[in-house]
Amino acid sequence: MSEELKVERLRKVFSVGRPAIDDVSFKVAAGEIVVLLGPSGCGKTTTLRCVAGLEHPTEGIISIGKDVVSAPERGILMPPRHRNIGMVFQSYAVWPHMTVRQNVAFPLKHRKTPRGETNKKVDEALAIVGLSEYSERPVVALSGGQMQRVALARSLVYQPRLLLLDEPLSNLDAKLRLRLRDDLRRIIKQTNVTAIYVTHDQAEAVVLGDRIGVMRDGKMLQLASPQDIYNTPADLFVANFTGASNQIDGKVIERSGNEGLVETKSGERLRATLPAALQTGSPVKIALRPEAIRLGGGGDTNIFTAKVADCRYHGTQTVYDLAVFGGKLEALELGTEVRYPVGSEVKIALPPSLLWGYAANETSGSEH
């Protein structure tokens, strides 16, 4: 039965360095998939390991359903084996000397489940992960993707209250990774288990998560639906980490509602979306996704002329480097034709709702 997970003011300090997790709070509703996304070292794995009980938190409360499983200030620390959690890791943690069926049956055997029930549950789990016809094969005779399916079936077979997945696709080749990525969401949803999925790959996060929690330096910066993360990133780091590769520096010269007029360093004026805290006169950094730039113009706001400095044809899309505002912007256009040759001039339209202004003292995270 799936249950809610609640993490309150979690802190983990290792013996050296800054806290690996610094006051992180979030909930995962029963049956929900939350993806923890962030660069290497941001604290995703440590958060997951604290939930699993493999790491001892320094402070904070972790509850699964009605059970408080960890509360160091109150001396509570439930051992991992009592938490009834399923786990799938990067490495294929399968037992090489067993068949597929024996691997998946193992947790039930360990729990002394009657044979008939075990067989039924193993059959169901193998069907869900698409491995029914492989059940009698030695597990070592499978591909990497199939081994991860075995690991997944083995974690689901005893109906854990929570499923934790730590970069389960990162050892697979690109093609298998895409296939299993799409299947994983269907499988997790079909079993209705509450899940946390850790990755540094934003494409994986968008496909898999009901909500995505973006982490950096031990903090949770934004926890929201993939669409909200993508369309209204909370800060410059979230915008950049999820693919806003363009940045325009300027100064706010006028505000109205949640928009304002920004003057670039080279003197052009653009209308952009601005947070309330940014007052007239403030320096601002505008983040902009390559696909937000409308090549060929359109509309009557934020129309400029740019020069094509370079272009890279990818078959189904073309990436252009545009010289404009005294710098460069990267633009992306879908389609199988290169419409603007290098050296040509092109009109561009920049929709104000997709130009996100942030305080200029925010760090962008581009160093990661």
Ligand SMILES: Nc1ncnc2c1ncn2[C@@H]1O[C@H](COP(=O)(O)OP(=O)(O)OP(=O)(O)O)[C@@H](O)[C@H]1O
């Ligand atoms: N056992 C440990 N002892 C000391 N520091 C640790 C330990 N485990 C993790 N850390 C530190 O805690 C921070 C967070 O690490 P964590 O593994 O949670 O990050 P991550 O976001 O999962 O990164 P990755 O994707 O590389 O695994 C890092 O600075 C890391 O060096």
